[in-house]
Amino acid sequence: xxxxxIIARRELAAYFATPLAYxxxxxxxxxxxxxxxxxxxxxxRRQADLQAFFSFHPWLFLxxxxxxxxxxxxxxxxxxxxxxxxxxxxxTTEAVAGKFVAAWLFTGxxxxxxxxxxxxxxxxxxxxxxxxxxxxxxxxxxAGALLALASCLSALTRNQVIAFVIAAAASFLFLMSxxxxxxxxxxxxxxxxxxxMISSLSFLTHFLTIADGVLPLPAIVFFxxxxxxxxxxxxxxxxxxxxx
Amino acid sequence: MADLIEVxxxxxxxxxxxxxxxxxxxxxxxxxxxxxGPNGAGKSTTMRVITxxxxxxxGTARVLGKDIQRSPVExxxxxxxxxxxxxxxxxxxxxAFLEFIARIRDVHGVRRQQRIQYSIERMGLEQVxxxxxxxxxxxxxxxVGFAQAILHDPDVxxxxxxxxxxxxxxxHHVRELIRELGKNKAIIISTHxxxxxxxxxxxxxxIDRGRVVMxxxxxxxxxxxxxxxxxxxxxxxxxxxxAAKLLxxxxxxxxxxxxxxVNGSVPLVVVPRDGRFIADEVGIAVRQNGIExxxxxxxxVHLDEVFRQLTVGQEKPLR
Ligand SMILES: Nc1ncnc2c1ncn2[C@@H]1O[C@H](COP(=O)(O)OP(=O)(O)OP(=O)(O)O)[C@@H](O)[C@H]1O
Ligand SMILES: [Mg+2]
Numbered sequence: 001x002x003x004x005x006i007i008a009r010r011e012l013a014a015y016f017a018t019p020l021a022y023x024x025x026x027x028x029x030x031x032x033x034x035x036x037x038x039x040x041x042x043x044x045r046r047q048a049d050l051q052a053f054f055s056f057h058p059w060l061f062l063x064x065x066x067x068x069x070x071x072x073x074x075x076x077x078x079x080x081x082x083x084x085x086x087x088x089x090x091x092t093t094e095a096v097a098g099k100f101v102a103a104w105l106f107t108g109x110x111x112x113x114x115x116x117x118x119x120x121x122x123x124x125x126x127x128x129x130x131x132x133x134x135x136x137x138x139x140x141x142x143a144g145a146l147l148a149l150a151s152c153l154s155a156l157t158r159n160q161v162i163a164f165v166i167a168a169a170a171s172f173l174f175l176m177s178x179x180x181x182x183x184x185x186x187x188x189x190x191x192x193x194x195x196x197m198i199s200s201l202s203f204l205t206h207f208l209t210i211a212d213g214v215l216p217l218p219a220i221v222f223f224x225x226x227x228x229x230x231x232x233x234x235x236x237x238x239x240x241x242x243x244x
Numbered sequence: 245m246a247d248l249i250e251v252x253x254x255x256x257x258x259x260x261x262x263x264x265x266x267x268x269x270x271x272x273x274x275x276x277x278x279x280x281g282p283n284g285a286g287k288s289t290t291m292r293v294i295t296x297x298x299x300x301x302x303g304t305a306r307v308l309g310k311d312i313q314r315s316p317v318e319x320x321x322x323x324x325x326x327x328x329x330x331x332x333x334x335x336x337x338x339x340a341f342l343e344f345i346a347r348i349r350d351v352h353g354v355r356r357q358q359r360i361q362y363s364i365e366r367m368g369l370e371q372v373x374x375x376x377x378x379x380x381x382x383x384x385x386x387x388v389g390f391a392q393a394i395l396h397d398p399d400v401x402x403x404x405x406x407x408x409x410x411x412x413x414x415x416h417h418v419r420e421l422i423r424e425l426g427k428n429k430a431i432i433i434s435t436h437x438x439x440x441x442x443x444x445x446x447x448x449x450x451i452d453r454g455r456v457v458m459x460x461x462x463x464x465x466x467x468x469x470x471x472x473x474x475x476x477x478x479x480x481x482x483x484x485x486x487a488a489k490l491l492x493x494x495x496x497x498x499x500x501x502x503x504x505x506v507n508g509s510v511p512l513v514v515v516p517r518d519g520r521f522i523a524d525e526v527g528i529a530v531r532q533n534g535i536e537x538x539x540x541x542x543x544x545v546h547l548d549e550v551f552r553q554l555t556v557g558q559e560k561p562l563r
Contacts, residue, residue, distance in 0.1 A: 006347045010333070017335040017376075080331030084392075087295045088348050089321040243258065243298055 003090045007098025008105070015068075015106050024064060028110045031060050036117055050121055053114075054135040058175050058204055061146050066167035068107060069150025070160045072099045073238060077158040086242060096235045100151050100227075107143045111136060138210030141223035142203055146171050148230035155237040177202040246309075247272050248400050248430035249294065253303035255454075256289050263289040265454035266303065271447070273399070276426035278445035278462075279434040282555050286454040287434040288328045291402050294432075295325045307400055321349070324398035326406055330389030334378030338369055338388055341377060342395060349396040363391035366421060368414075382409040390418065394425065401431040407440065419444045438548050441465070452555040469550045472519040474543035475526045477512045479535060484510040487535050494529055496520045509538045 015021045036053040076082040085095055121127045150167035157163050203226075206219040247270035256264040264286040271277045279287050292298040294305045296316045305312045307319045333341055342363060346356045364370060367387040372380055377388060386409050393401060406422070407415045422431060422444050435441070441448050441462050448465050450458040458465065466472055479487045488500045491514050501513040516522040523542055530537050 003348060006344070010336070010344050013340070014333065014335045079334065080327065080329060081333055083292070083297055083327040084325075084331050084333075087297050087320055087323070087325045087327070088345075089317045089350075090348060091317060 003094040004098040004101060007090065007095055008101040011072075011099050011102030012105055015102065020067070020071075021106065024068060024106075025110050025113060028060060028064055029113060032056065032114050033117060035060075050118065050127065050132055050135065053117060054139060057139045058142065058207060061143055062168060062171050062175060065107065065143060065146040066150045066164045066171060068103050069147050069167055070154050070163040072103060072151045073155035073234075074157050074160045074163040077155075077241070078160075082238075082242065086238075092235045092238055093231075096151070096231050096238060100148060100231055100234075103147050103151065104140075104144050107147065108140055111140055111143070134210060134215045137215060138207055138219065141210075141220065142207045145203060145223045145226040145230070146174075148227040148234070149174065152230045152234035152237065155234055155241060171203075174201060175203045248308055249432065250306045251290070251294065251303075252305065254290065254293060254300050254305055255302045256286070256293055256298060257301045262454050264293070264300075264451075267451065267454070267456055268303075269449050269456065269459055271430040271432060273430050274427060275446045276422060276431045276433065276444050278441040278448040279432055279451070280436075280438070280441065280448060280551065281434075281451040284453075285451045285555075287451065288404055290451070291325075291404050291432065291434065292327075295323055295402055296320050297327075321396075322399050324393035324396065324401045326389045326393045326401075326403040328404040330386045332377045332385060332388055332392075335376065337374050337376055338380075339373045341388065342391060345392050345395050351396050359395050359397065363395045366394070367391040368417075383411060383414060386410060387414070399429055401425065401429055403431065403433045405434055405436070407435065407437065438551055450551065450554055457554050465550055467519055469553065471513065471515055471543055471549065473516050473521055475514045475516075475523050476539075476541055476543050477514060477526060477530065477537055478509045478539040479512065479530075479537055481505040481508050481510050483535055484512065487530065488512055490529060490533055490535070491526060494522070494525055496522050496525060513543060 032053060035056040036050065073082075076085060086092070090098075118132060121132075122129070149170055150163075153167045153170060154160075154163040156166070203223075206222050209216050210219050249271040251267060251269050254264055254267045255262070267286070267290060269277070279290070281287050289298065293300050294307065294312065296312050296319055299313065308322050310319050310322075312319050333344075336344065339360075342360050343356075346352075346360055351359050364373065367390055369384070369387060369391060372384055372388075377385065380388065386406070390403070390406060393403065401422075403422070407418050410418060419440065422433060425431065426444070426446070433440070433444070445462055448458070448460065448462055449456060450465075458468065477487065477491070484502060484505075488502055491497055491512065492500045494514075496517050497514055498517045499515045501515065502510050503513075504510075514522065514526055523540075527540065530540075
């Protein structure tokens with residue numbers, strides 16, 4: 001546990017040591033603000049809520065989360081510091097968890113920094129703050145699951161650009177797997193339980209159940225187990241790939 | 245004294261490549277072992293296995309009696325490791341990096357300050373403490389890597405080419421430090437600089453294509469040279485053939501090699517049989533036969549030569 005904290009601290013500091021952190025945060029805030037107030041027809045609907053803001057999160061995450069996750073292991077392998085890290089007295093699991101926690105906290109910071117939007121809607125009207133809190137938690141959980149996926153995939157390569165591209169593609173599939181766009185591809189030949197399984201892996205479907213208001217337990221369990229599974233695979237990949 | 249590092253029939257394969265092939269050796273406390281071998285011989289791979297970075301294909305290693313595969317974290321705790329090329333987190337300052345290492349190696353309280361201070365002083369890092377590592381020169385990066393390895397005062401140090409990229413002053417300084425630390429630790433250093441073996445090592449292990457070709461003290465290494473204890477006699481060019489013939493006839497001489505005359509005198513290298521001491525014999529022979537000698541001295545054997553002798557096998561030379 002102590003080691004996870006130490007690694008996470010170092011990793012979080014590394015995010016802020018590069019311009020990437022600021023680019024990410026500014027992009028996220030600008031994107032979130034723009035979509036909430038303009039694209040989401042915030043003023044036209046004459047309704048003080050953050051529905052447009054939250055429904056835009058999956059699409060923002062689709063690009064931004066792979067950008068945060070791509071460096072986690074790819075950079076470590078490229079610079080050779082993985083040899084330093086993995087010969088320190090820490091387990092692979094601790095290293096994987098520490099790095100993930102840092103990246104997740106970083107996205108958490110970006111989410112927290114959207115609070116002016118929340119204050120604005122409270123100033124302009126009388127929103128259901130319970131729904132907003134639940135949506136923030138849901139958004140954070142979904143970001144975590146996407147990050148775990150990105151972290152896992154970044155261990156496959158030493159090239160950050162490749163890590164970004166495959167993470168973005170995988171995120172897209174996992175987000176969309178509940179929609180007909182993806183299901184249509186398998187519906188013609190796969191048995192129905194496969195289709196049900198694929199659609200139950202959809203991040204978007206689970207996220208939308210949260211955004212509806214209360215925090216449904218299945219969605220929470222889904223995102224947390226998604227994180228656990230991805231990080232477990234992540235550790236296996238790190239072990240396997242060290243050798244090559 | 246018990247061996248702190250024991251390597252037992254260690255092999256490491258990467259697909260079809262056999263990088264380390266049945267290597268065994270051990271290093272006791274108080275011993276600095278030089279690990280030599282041509283490029284690609286398997287030095288770094290062996291070190292990576294001992295430090296727990298790579299799993300062995302077969303065989304094993306123990307550090308302070310602990311098996312590297314059964315107790316990896318404990319083994320890593322007792323080792324200070326400078327990986328090849330000294331990889332470091334470039335985005336950190338030197339100070340932040342050393343603090344990170346101290347934390348993760350569980351060096352805390354007053355001792356943390358003391359150990360960080362010690363490493364900084366020993367590696368002369370004072371003027372770069374608050375500089376980002378990626379902006380440091382190659383030699384300074386190496387010094388930060390070294391400081392990191394000694395920070396927790398480990399019993400075992402494994403240093404992959406520690407003096408590579410250092411200026412002559414720093415090389416000297418680092419060698420002295422290794423000598424000093426070697427008094428109560430077990431140290432393995434890999435190097436391509438063979439004088440370093442004479443300067444700091446108590447033992448030398450040479451590997452070639454993954455196999456150990458020599459394991460002994462530096463003087464045993466010298467003795468491996470064919471030219472060990474050879475005597476060089478410089479004579480005038482006109483008497484050179486006569487002198488060579490005479491010396492070749494001596495009982496303990498196997499060969500006399502002559503080379504091109506320099507300023508009218510020819511250096512004859514008199515090679516002894518089985519590395520015997522022949523200076524006396526050669527001296528008496530030339531005096532009794534009235535051969536005028538310009539100069540006579542015992543040949544200094546360069547380790548490079550021994551190294552080549554032991555490792556230039558079937559490998560094709562570079563063109
Ligand atoms: N990850 C890897 N995958 C495949 N082959 C490898 C890998 N690492 C090392 N090798 C091979 O193993 C052999 C030994 O390499 P190693 O780096 O241990 O040599 P070395 O003795 O340290 O050489 P140098 O003096 O150049 O540093 C080489 O043939 C190398 O190509
Ligand atoms: Mg090497």
